[in-house]
Amino acid sequence: MLKIKYFLILLLLVPAIAFAQQGVVAEDLGQAVDLPALIKQCEGCHGPKGNSTRDDVPKLPGKPVAKIEESIAQFYYYERHCLTKTPEYDGKEGNPMDMCAVANSLSKVEIQELAEYFSTQ
Numbered sequence: 001m002l003k004i005k006y007f008l009i010l011l012l013l014v015p016a017i018a019f020a021q022q023g024v025v026a027e028d029l030g031q032a033v034d035l036p037a038l039i040k041q042c043e044g045c046h047g048p049k050g051n052s053t054r055d056d057v058p059k060l061p062g063k064p065v066a067k068i069e070e071s072i073a074q075f076y077y078y079e080r081h082c083l084t085k086t087p088e089y090d091g092k093e094g095n096p097m098d099m100c101a102v103a104n105s106l107s108k109v110e111i112q113e114l115a116e117y118f119s120t121q
């Protein structure tokens with residue numbers, strides 16, 4: 001009887017796991033990218049459209065797409081300093097963060113789309 005119970009639980013779990021994995025694939029295909037929300041996060045430190053007004057945060061517009069992608073990859077692998085900064089959203093301070101944490105929260109497709117956006121602002 002106990003064995004049947006475990007078998008039934010397993011039967012329920014298999015589709016759940018398969019569904020979870022599909023979610024990851026969907027994100028990698030760019031279907032789950034919320035670009036405006038991501039841009040807003042970047043703007044908390046990099047300023048409106050990446051035109052930073054802070055001395056401690058670089059401007060992003062005008063940099064080639066490939067250069068922006070490369071910089072984010074360097075933060076992703078902790079090859080550059082990860083200075084903690086406090087973002088500001090609508091005049092209010094957000095939670096302190098650093099670029100390595102930001103880079104590690106992004107998917108490949110998100111990095112690509114953000115680089116294309118900020119490069120041309």
Ligand code: HEC
Nearest residue numbers: 041042045056057058068071081085087097098099102114
């Ligand atoms: C908490 C503040 C903060 C947030 C949020 C943030 N950044 Fe940064 N970013 C920085 C700081 C500070 C640097 C400079 C770090 C250094 O050079 O040591 C930087 C550097 C960069 C660089 C390298 C620029 C260069 O020319 O050297 C890129 C590209 C970049 N950020 C993109 C982004 C993107 C895209 C987002 C949004 C997903 C983002 N950043 C969110 C603070 C932030």
